[in-house]
Amino acid sequence: AQSVTQLDSHVSVSEGTPVLLRCNYSSSYSPSLFWYVQHPNKGLQLLLKYTSAATLVKGINGFEAEFKKSETSFHLTKPSAHMSDAAEYFCVVSGSVSGGYNKLIFGAGTRLAVHP
């Protein structure tokens, strides 16, 4: 079975400093992994996805994530935080239910606060 653990429920950074949101996953096979962002009162927006093509994945808005199989991690980073990055971030693994059908399994989320 697949699962995902986001190691921090809240992260606070100053504008212009680096962002690190940590995620560990568990999967019995090569997983597909995603990061989504949710701004207040909005739906989820895909930031980036990993599907085994390259271990360093670049996404939108300057975010990137590195897949590390040995550490079963998929941490999200950004070199310099912007005020508009304040939101909730979800690490997601694509798992399967009976019959092999696609299902997204969400982490609990990390709320990112950005201070001036």
Added chain:
Amino acid sequence: DSGVTQTPKHLITATGQRVTLRCSPRSGDLSVYWYQQSLDQGLQFLIQYYNGEERAKGNILERFSAQQFPDLHSELNLSSLELGDSALYFCASSPRDRDSQPQHFGDGTRLSIL
């Protein structure tokens, strides 16, 4: 804009009532997924339809049901509502069923049970 449309945006009703949430998928997408987001349970997968047929079930209560129509829009029906059903309900769509395609999400319907 994800291309996924959900209506209504907000719904306020009372315990014991029944409501219907509607979702129009992104153009060209055949799969529709429903998710529930609540403070205590987080984001949970409820059910998936592909081209009108139920494909997968998650943590969906028996009081809840869904269907996908020939024009591919989907409805989630919630009945005998309880206070604990208050949540944000998301619809997502993707082109196929058995793949790792990221799903595109609507802005959700916020359901409040009084």
